[in-house]
Amino acid sequence: EDQVTQSPEALRLQEGESSSLNCSYTVSGLRGLFWYRQDPGKGPEFLFTLYSAGEEKEKERLKATLTKKESFLHITAPKPEDSATYLCAVQAPGGSEKLVFGKGTKLTVNP
Amino acid sequence: DAGITQSPRHKVTETGTPVTLRCHQTENHRYMYWYRQDPGHGLRLIHYSYGVKDTDKGEVSDGYSVSRSKTEDFLLTLESATSSQTSVYFCAISDAGARRNTIYFGEGSWLTVV
Numbered sequence: 425e426d427q428v429t430q431s432p433e434a435l436r437l438q439e440g441e442s443s444s445l446n447c448s449y450t451v452s453g454l455r456g457l458f459w460y461r462q463d464p465g466k467g468p469e470f471l472f473t474l475y476s477a478g479e480e481k482e483k484e485r486l487k488a489t490l491t492k493k494e495s496f497l498h499i500t501a502p503k504p505e506d507s508a509t510y511l512c513a514v515q516a517p518g519g520s521e522k523l524v525f526g527k528g529t530k531l532t533v534n535p
Numbered sequence: 536d537a538g539i540t541q542s543p544r545h546k547v548t549e550t551g552t553p554v555t556l557r558c559h560q561t562e563n564h565r566y567m568y569w570y571r572q573d574p575g576h577g578l579r580l581i582h583y584s585y586g587v588k589d590t591d592k593g594e595v596s597d598g599y600s601v602s603r604s605k606t607e608d609f610l611l612t613l614e615s616a617t618s619s620q621t622s623v624y625f626c627a628i629s630d631a632g633a634r635r636n637t638i639y640f641g642e643g644s645w646l647t648v649v
Contacts, residue, residue, distance in 0.1 A: 458638065467625055467640040468578070511578070521566050521585075521629045522593065523638060527577040 426451040426516050430526035437533050440501050445529045447512030448494040457495050458523060459488050460511040468511055471497075502533045537639030538562050541626050547647045554613040556644045558626030560606075566629040567609040568593075568638070569601065571622040578625065584609055616648045 427450045460468035472481040474490035481488050487498040509530045513523035538561030548554050568583040580593030582601040590601050600612045626641040
């Protein structure tokens with residue numbers, strides 16, 4: 425069974441204090457690993473898809489990396505507006521394109 | 536923003552009544568999904584569709600049915616709503632067929648069953 429575990433469940437940072445969120449997964453034949461941001465009362469907002477170990481993608485203060493067992497979302501010099509829940513999901517082989525999600529990491533950045 | 540519209544956005548209904556949630560897309564994407572999100576569980580797949588009249592079950596499909604008569608619309612029906620179906624429901628779409636696809640989500644439908 426495909427599984428995704430995100431840690432920590434919650435993270436509080438001071439503005440400018442860099443850190444990383446972890447997503448570990450077990451899936452046979454990963455097709456893609458997705459990161460989403462979700463604000464309260466909103467739908468998940470797509471951030472990145474990573475397809476193979478060693479791949480990295482960046483967007484503003486966010487950088488996602490992928491190994492064969494886990495992915496990290498690095499947040500550099502975060503700002504209060506980066507506060508959100510960050511979701512990780514994996515896509516298994518096959519034709520359904522469906523995702524299996526972790527439970528998310530709630531990030532709070534204090535000014 | 537991906538062209539996804541969910542309706543209704545908020546609904547309160549009574550136990551035992553049928554409820555239909557609608558997802559409408561303007562992207563002409565092949566795949567459409569219904570997920571539910573609950574505290575402590577994250578997002579879980581209910582049903583998905585890979586084309587008109589082609590649907591399949593997800594991991595939490597009991598008590599739900601779906602229909603897709605047009606590419607742009609995907610309906611989720613709770614045949615007899617129960618309190619355990621109080622949740623936030625998200626529709627998603629995907630341009631499957633491309634080697635590297637992205638899955639986009641709608642803004643959610645908040646359903647309360649009393």
